[in-house]
Amino acid sequence: MNQNTDNQNGLNNNSNSIRPEYLSKNIQNICCIGAGYVGGPTCAVIAYKCPDIQVNVVDLSQERINAWNSDNIPIYEPGLSEIVMERRGKNLHFSTKIDECIEKADIIFISVNTPTKTYGVGLGRAPDLTYVESAARTISKVAKTSKIIVEKSTVPVKAAESIINMLKSNQKPDVEFQVLSNPEFLAEGTAISDLLNPDRILIGGEDTDKGQWAIEQLSKVYQHWVDRSIIITTNTWSSELSKLAANAMLAQRISSINSISAICESSGADIQHVSKAIGADSRIGSKFLQASVGFGGSCFQKDINNLIYLCENLNLKEVADYWSQVILINDYQKKRFVNKIIKSLFNTCTNKKIAIFGFAFKKNTGDTRESASIHICKYLLDEGANLNILDPKVDYDQMMFELSNPQLNLPIDVIKNKVQLFSDDVIEACRNSHALVVCTEWDNFKSYDYEKIYEVMQKPAHIFDGRLILDHERLMSYGFHVEAIGKRLNHD
Numbered sequence: 001m002n003q004n005t006d007n008q009n010g011l012n013n014n015s016n017s018i019r020p021e022y023l024s025k026n027i028q029n030i031c032c033i034g035a036g037y038v039g040g041p042t043c044a045v046i047a048y049k050c051p052d053i054q055v056n057v058v059d060l061s062q063e064r065i066n067a068w069n070s071d072n073i074p075i076y077e078p079g080l081s082e083i084v085m086e087r088r089g090k091n092l093h094f095s096t097k098i099d100e101c102i103e104k105a106d107i108i109f110i111s112v113n114t115p116t117k118t119y120g121v122g123l124g125r126a127p128d129l130t131y132v133e134s135a136a137r138t139i140s141k142v143a144k145t146s147k148i149i150v151e152k153s154t155v156p157v158k159a160a161e162s163i164i165n166m167l168k169s170n171q172k173p174d175v176e177f178q179v180l181s182n183p184e185f186l187a188e189g190t191a192i193s194d195l196l197n198p199d200r201i202l203i204g205g206e207d208t209d210k211g212q213w214a215i216e217q218l219s220k221v222y223q224h225w226v227d228r229s230i231i232i233t234t235n236t237w238s239s240e241l242s243k244l245a246a247n248a249m250l251a252q253r254i255s256s257i258n259s260i261s262a263i264c265e266s267s268g269a270d271i272q273h274v275s276k277a278i279g280a281d282s283r284i285g286s287k288f289l290q291a292s293v294g295f296g297g298s299c300f301q302k303d304i305n306n307l308i309y310l311c312e313n314l315n316l317k318e319v320a321d322y323w324s325q326v327i328l329i330n331d332y333q334k335k336r337f338v339n340k341i342i343k344s345l346f347n348t349c350t351n352k353k354i355a356i357f358g359f360a361f362k363k364n365t366g367d368t369r370e371s372a373s374i375h376i377c378k379y380l381l382d383e384g385a386n387l388n389i390l391d392p393k394v395d396y397d398q399m400m401f402e403l404s405n406p407q408l409n410l411p412i413d414v415i416k417n418k419v420q421l422f423s424d425d426v427i428e429a430c431r432n433s434h435a436l437v438v439c440t441e442w443d444n445f446k447s448y449d450y451e452k453i454y455e456v457m458q459k460p461a462h463i464f465d466g467r468l469i470l471d472h473e474r475l476m477s478y479g480f481h482v483e484a485i486g487k488r489l490n491h492d
């Protein structure tokens with residue numbers, strides 16, 4: 001830890017150099033570095049709710065910025081496009097003019113990616129802070145006036161301390177930076193409603209007058225639409241740790257219910273009945289008890305690994321082992337599901353056609369990062385299957401990008417020859433297939449004409465419901481052999 005710290009969260013406090021007008025003036029201009037799944041929707045909502053504030057979202061990727069400025073914005077989120085179209089060009093702007101927008105801003109959000117490291121120290125565990133560092137260095141190089149810098153990205157505990165040190169590297173005289181932690185809790189697919197009606201806003205800052213002023217300035221932005229009573233303020237370390245802990249605990253609930261789903265399949269209990277019974281206890285609550293083929297998404301695994309790395313560095317081996325289990329059970333669930341498929345298909349998938357319903361990591365998003373579907377597809381391709389993937393929001397390039405990830409070790413000709421993507425033609429996707437595997441819980445999958453689908457499939461026709469969204473009794477009445485996560489179905 002920095003020996004020169006003089007306050008409770010480790011950030012240097014040089015209160016004499018502060019210029020009061022900088023912290024007391026109204027926030028008129030916000031710059032967000034990173035136009036991704038967090039930066040885009042968050043800033044769209046700020047611009048929508050704060051018409052008096054100019055919001056500039058900047059990114060290194062010209063392609064991404066062009067997409068934000070087009071009719072076909074780069075992220076699918078219910079309600080997002082409408083808000084962007086309403087505010088864009090008025091007080092919401094997307095550009096690659098990073099330096100210019102930093103210079104104009106009173107508050108700068110850092111919303112860049114923080115993936116797990118794929119090299120060097122902390123490989124596979126620690127977050128790669130290259131992008132955060134480069135954003136901080138740009139700010140310190142460019143800023144000619146004082147700024148409030150907000151960590152929106154999910155970062156390791158004590159990242160604010162590192163950011164302040166990077167900012168100092170080129171800091172000009174009379175320029176002061178306050179770094180706040182303001183983690184984002186939105187979930188993809190519901191980003192806009194989560195942003196409009198958050199459970200809470202968390203802001204961590206220095207426990208000094210300047211830190212508290214900065215917290216108040218950011219609070220005032222949120223108070224355009226959020227009640228002060230749900231804005232939680234704390235020190236930066238607690239705020240950073242709360243974000244990692246919240247994601248770890250959400251993922252832990254999914255692994256917990258998925259571990260129970262394995263017991264259900266072996267014992268004859270029904271996971272949906274068990275979830276309902278458990279969730280009825282108000283102390284436990286009913287959310288995040290949906291057994292599935294495993295959690296995906298860019299953050300749960302990354303953030304748990306981040307927490308594990310922290311524990312290892314703090315010599316808390318038992319705690320690290322505890323959280324590792326959440327990931328192990330998630331991997332086990334995906335593998336277990338595929339083994340069930342292979343076993344039901346008479347232990348061979350070679351050249352069998354399998355329709356995969358869903359490639360996104362959850363419904364209502366086109367995001368495929370760490371989707372369980374990718375791993376299901378990989379294991380089935382390893383077994384020699386041909387795959388027809390059906391997803392309403394994933395395009396071919398995105399699917400190819402995921403499946404050709406070197407870590408999956410799938411030869412490119414196998415992917416090209418054995419995988420096809422369909423966006424909506426379910427009958428063609430299922431024609432002559434031996435099995436249909438539900439990996440994502442898209443609502444439209446529930447309303448398909450399964451009697452017709454049964455007709456075009458090879459017999460026996462199998463359905464594997466990895467999301468528990470289908471009417472299993474009805475499917476069996478059409479003649480399907482049905483298997484589902486967390487329950488045994490009667491095939492007599």
Ligand SMILES: NC(=O)C1=CN([C@@H]2O[C@H](COP(=O)(O)OP(=O)(O)OC[C@H]3O[C@@H](n4cnc5c(N)ncnc54)[C@H](O)[C@@H]3O)[C@@H](O)[C@H]2O)C=CC1
Nearest residue numbers: 034035036037038059060112113114131134135153154184
């Ligand atoms: N995706 C999600 O739902 C959530 C993500 N988070 C966290 O938010 C952070 C961002 O996540 P996403 O938005 O999903 O990432 P993303 O990958 O969609 O977007 C990040 C963007 O930052 C840009 N970028 C990187 N370095 C830059 C630089 N120096 N200057 C300008 N632009 C730069 C990239 O080009 C990219 O467009 C991560 O730390 C993540 O853990 C937190 C809550 C929800």
Ligand SMILES: O=C(O)[C@H]1O[C@H](OP(=O)(O)OP(=O)(O)OC[C@H]2O[C@@H](n3ccc(=O)[nH]c3=O)[C@H](O)[C@@H]2O)[C@H](O)[C@@H](O)[C@@H]1O
Nearest residue numbers: 184185186187188254288289290292295296297299361362
């Ligand atoms: O830091 C982040 O990135 C975000 O991570 C998650 O949001 P997200 O990953 O977008 O979506 P979730 O709804 O949490 O779903 C994650 C995965 O768990 C799966 N899941 C979710 C709930 C459930 O009961 N069962 C289940 O298998 C989903 O299908 C999905 O694959 C958290 O819910 C957000 O609060 C957080 O801000």
